[in-house]
Amino acid sequence: MVLRVDGLEVRYGKLHALRGASLSVAPGETVGVIGETGSGKSTLARAVLGLVPASAGQIVVDGTDVTGLNTRQWRAFRRRGVVQYVFQDPLRSLDPDLTIASSLTEPLRIQGVSFAEAASRARELLKRVSLGPELLDRLPGELSGGQRQRVAVARALIVEPRLVLLDEPVSALDSSNRVRVLELLKQLRDAGTSLLFISHDLGSVAGVADRVAVLYRGEIVEQGPVRDVISRPTHPYTKLLVGSAPTLRSAAADRAARASLRALLTSEGAVS
Amino acid sequence: MSLQLTDVHISAGDREFVHGVSFDLPAGGVVGIVGESGSGKTLTCRAALGILPPGFTVSSGTVSLGGRDTATLSTREWTALRGSTISAVFQDPASYLNPSLTVGSQVAEVLQVKLRLRRRAARDRAVELLDSVRLPDVYRRYPHELSGGMLQRALIATAIAAGPRVLIADEATTALDVTVQSEILDLLADLRDSTGLALVVVSHDLAVVAQLCDEVLVMRDGAVVEQGPVSDVLYAPRHEYTRLLIDEHESYGLDRFLSLDGAALEGAVLEGAVRERAPLEGADHGAAR
Numbered sequence: 001m002v003l004r005v006d007g008l009e010v011r012y013g014k015l016h017a018l019r020g021a022s023l024s025v026a027p028g029e030t031v032g033v034i035g036e037t038g039s040g041k042s043t044l045a046r047a048v049l050g051l052v053p054a055s056a057g058q059i060v061v062d063g064t065d066v067t068g069l070n071t072r073q074w075r076a077f078r079r080r081g082v083v084q085y086v087f088q089d090p091l092r093s094l095d096p097d098l099t100i101a102s103s104l105t106e107p108l109r110i111q112g113v114s115f116a117e118a119a120s121r122a123r124e125l126l127k128r129v130s131l132g133p134e135l136l137d138r139l140p141g142e143l144s145g146g147q148r149q150r151v152a153v154a155r156a157l158i159v160e161p162r163l164v165l166l167d168e169p170v171s172a173l174d175s176s177n178r179v180r181v182l183e184l185l186k187q188l189r190d191a192g193t194s195l196l197f198i199s200h201d202l203g204s205v206a207g208v209a210d211r212v213a214v215l216y217r218g219e220i221v222e223q224g225p226v227r228d229v230i231s232r233p234t235h236p237y238t239k240l241l242v243g244s245a246p247t248l249r250s251a252a253a254d255r256a257a258r259a260s261l262r263a264l265l266t267s268e269g270a271v272s
Numbered sequence: 273m274s275l276q277l278t279d280v281h282i283s284a285g286d287r288e289f290v291h292g293v294s295f296d297l298p299a300g301g302v303v304g305i306v307g308e309s310g311s312g313k314t315l316t317c318r319a320a321l322g323i324l325p326p327g328f329t330v331s332s333g334t335v336s337l338g339g340r341d342t343a344t345l346s347t348r349e350w351t352a353l354r355g356s357t358i359s360a361v362f363q364d365p366a367s368y369l370n371p372s373l374t375v376g377s378q379v380a381e382v383l384q385v386k387l388r389l390r391r392r393a394a395r396d397r398a399v400e401l402l403d404s405v406r407l408p409d410v411y412r413r414y415p416h417e418l419s420g421g422m423l424q425r426a427l428i429a430t431a432i433a434a435g436p437r438v439l440i441a442d443e444a445t446t447a448l449d450v451t452v453q454s455e456i457l458d459l460l461a462d463l464r465d466s467t468g469l470a471l472v473v474v475s476h477d478l479a480v481v482a483q484l485c486d487e488v489l490v491m492r493d494g495a496v497v498e499q500g501p502v503s504d505v506l507y508a509p510r511h512e513y514t515r516l517l518i519d520e521h522e523s524y525g526l527d528r529f530l531s532l533d534g535a536a537l538e539g540a541v542l543e544g545a546v547r548e549r550a551p552l553e554g555a556d557h558g559a560a561r
């Protein structure tokens with residue numbers, strides 16, 4: 001497994017953001033994590049990156065148990081470039097003061113790769129995400145949102161990571177850029193990179209992922225192959241999610257069915 | 273006829289931004305407007321509401337409300353119609369509520385101003401309205417205590433407070449989670465069914481519009497490139513741009529899975545819902561109104 005998360009609990013003070021989440025990503029596999037705002041998706045990403053501590057459970061990344069690493073050990077682990085990440089806002093994945101060239105080559109330079117080699121890799125990667133070398137001297141602020149997000153993906157790939165975490169990578173993009181980035185993610189998947197693709201939009205995830213895990217109020221309530229989860233959802237939240245998806249030609253569920261699923265979720269929420 | 277636009281052009285100075293929009297919205301009807309950002313959807317809505325940005329005018333064509341050409345209305349008459357005949361909700365509900373006043377008092381204020389209700393009557397009616405958008409117990413809550421979906425429902429309560437015949441929802445669900453979006457859309461459909469409210473639903477997402485509308489307008493760069501009954505537009509799109517919107521959905525929407533397994537899914541959802549419904553009648557009561 002490239003990633004194994006077992007019984008992960010994360011608390012922010014009194015708030016129990018993850019309540020025993022378990023999931024795994026096999027080599028070459030793309031796993032989608034889907035859930036509503038506040039369900040704990042970003043917390044999961046941050047925990048895997050060592051940015052928030054786990055209060056219980058275990059996270060194993062490419063054979064390394066990272067749960068107990070201290071800050072210094074984390075820094076060393078990150079430098080190996082096993083896991084890379086792309087966030088919703090590319091300005092958070094890219095340093096606004098660094099040119100695209102520096103942003104792209106920095107992870108390689110940290111690994112001691114020569115300047116010339118890093119520069120040629122940067123050009124290659126830009127090409128891979130369908131961007132021209134003329135962007136190398138620009139700052140992130142001088143690029144469109146879609147271009148920035150593709151640069152963020154290129155930066156994540158340059159060290160040939162085993163796993164890329166993507167937290168809402170297309171949520172801030174307009175539809176044509178969204179499709180381009182999703183196409184790019186499909187190419188990565190097909191080239192064998194493991195992806196953990198986090199989104200609140202089941203449609204985006206469904207087009208790219210092999211498996212999907214549904215996070216609801218800090219718990220993974222359902223996971224399985226995309227087709228199974230969408231066509232035979234078992235948890236009421238998943239049913240409501242699928243039944244709420246705006247579809248063109250197939251009415252996913254009717255108003256009455258959604259109303260009773262909402263009532264069911266509300267009554268369960270009141271109990272727990 | 274609740275709202276009728278006839279070849280509406282919108283300009284600022286010598287630049288025209290909207291090049292002729294027409295539709296007829298009867299009571300209880302739903303018309304949808306789709307198009308990418310900047311295509312002129314909001315300007316069209318604002319023209320219907322008589323609130324174009326400064327410098328913008330309806331340079332030709334007519335907007336009529338309840339059979340009356342709005343060009344003949346004085347500012348005062350417009351103010352009286354807005355809210356009581358036509359009303360709207362937008363994408364960012366938080367910015368339309370005063371953060372320092374309770375949600376309920378803001379709904380009540382609309383009732384006092386628009387319907388000249390006394391304080392006590394306005395408060396009672398506001399409680400009823402909040403109930404009708406499935407927000408019991410929020411009268412005394414402040415905007416920051418509500419989620420995005422709850423805020424949008426509070427805004428809908430405010431928008432329908434004075435009993436308008438037409439409600440415009442301009443990207444009203446764009447910023448919301450899909451399950452919350454469906455809750456708002458279902459609420460609008462319920463209001464249409466129970467009160468004959470006519471709706472204009474604006475979205476950049478063709479599928480959102482397709483759920484609810486009878487007729488759809490596809491806009492691009494200020495022009496209506498395609499218009500017709502939803503089923504015609506979806507099944508026999510004539511314009512390349514409409515086809516693009518449909519293709520996008522087909523490659524990245526759930527339709528793919530649902531068209532193959534649609535029957536199974538619907539069975540699963542409905543069966544689950546029916547099975548789970550029985551013990552829930554009580555909990556469901558507030559929503560039934």
Ligand SMILES: Nc1ncnc2c1ncn2[C@@H]1O[C@H](COP(=O)(O)OP(=O)(O)O)[C@@H](O)[C@H]1O
Nearest residue numbers: 012015017035036037038039040041042043044
């Ligand atoms: N740094 C933080 N401090 C306190 N609470 C937080 C923090 N980050 C997130 N939360 C809370 O934890 C829950 C899960 O948040 P998050 O993981 O960001 O969800 P998602 O990404 O699914 O929207 C939410 O209730 C959120 O308000």
Ligand SMILES: Nc1ncnc2c1ncn2[C@@H]1O[C@H](COP(=O)(O)OP(=O)(O)O)[C@@H](O)[C@H]1O
Nearest residue numbers: 289307308309310311312313314315316325326
């Ligand atoms: N207040 C304004 N001032 C200047 N230009 C505006 C204003 N509102 C809209 N526009 C312009 O009019 C066009 C249509 O805008 P709009 O109706 O808001 O599009 P949509 O709602 O479809 O995204 C855009 O080119 C936009 O830049």
Ligand SMILES: [Mg+2]
Nearest residue numbers: 041042043168
């Ligand atoms: Mg998040």
Ligand SMILES: [Mg+2]
Nearest residue numbers: 313314442443
């Ligand atoms: Mg708009």
